[in-house]
Amino acid sequence: MPRETLTKEQIVQTAVELLDSDGVEGLSMRQLGSRLNSAATAVYWHVKSKDDLVVLAADAVWAEIELPDLDETPWRAAATAMAKGLYAMILRHPWLVPAMSTHLLYGPGKSRHDDHLLAVYQAAGFTGQGAERAMKTVFTFVLGTALGVASEAAWRSRLRRTGGDEQEQARELVARATEIAMRFPRLRAHTAAHQGEEPGLDLEFGLRTILNGLQAELDIQEA
Template structure:
């Protein structure tokens, strides 16, 4: 594709698709050019450099998030919806976890989301620094849960199926030496030693919101 027929939008969308498939480490101008049937140098007519492209792609996917109507929903319903939507975004695009560890992330879509996130907790009754701490606690919880998905995606690209299977077997053998881990592994539901129990995210999120709600009554 000649450079004069490329658009920034096409490049950003292709970068997202490439990182979804190959992770942040898979993004480079040569691979992107191949995906777009264009010379690698053609990318630089539309984006400054790789870091600039990563920020554009990140803000694009942040725009996928839905902002709940605070007049139609209570603050806890809105907080749950935003956290769940954010978690789903991270699991759709696991490379975002890598980006947050390596880049200062900003953009219009992220600012729009962050502003609305603060509004949720201000609606609940948190003020000033309290609202900042509440949103930070929930965001950190979501990001921590998404880190497992990102790690699994990264390992699946680096390890063969046999290597992954061998590593899991080794982990299980070590775990069998500890009574509580051994008991967990012997339950019918323990198909995967590394897997979290069903509905762990939902359980933890509601427990976190319970704690935040109690702060409002102190």
């Protein structure tokens, strides 16, 4: 595809797809150009570098999070919906979390999300720094909860790129971790009691607990 027919939107969307499959380490201008049926030099007419491309791709995925109507949605329901939307978005794009540690990721997409999220906690009754702290508390929890899933996805992506046997190494890792955990009585009992539980339950419990705490803070302020 000649550079004249390429658009930045096409490049960013294709970069997101490549990042989803291969992670940040697997992204290259050459591979991107191949997917676009274009020379890598044509991509450089629209994007300065791989780092710039990661920043653009990261900002684009924030637009996937739906913003609840605050005139019709109670603040706790709105906060929960946005938290779950963030969690689901990270699971679709697990490269985003490791990219946060190596790139300054901020643009219109994330600004749109953050602006609405701030409005959620202001609607709850938080003001000034209190609204920002409430917002960051929930955001940090969701990010931390998604970290494990994102890390595993990055590990599996690296195995695929290096030709490793993903399934076999995953089985070996689980077996080794289980063997270590079984040496400790509380971990052994906990593992046996909670086998088969869905990871999403951690998100539900954590959100409910944090929002209960934030509601208690509001009640104290109003007392």
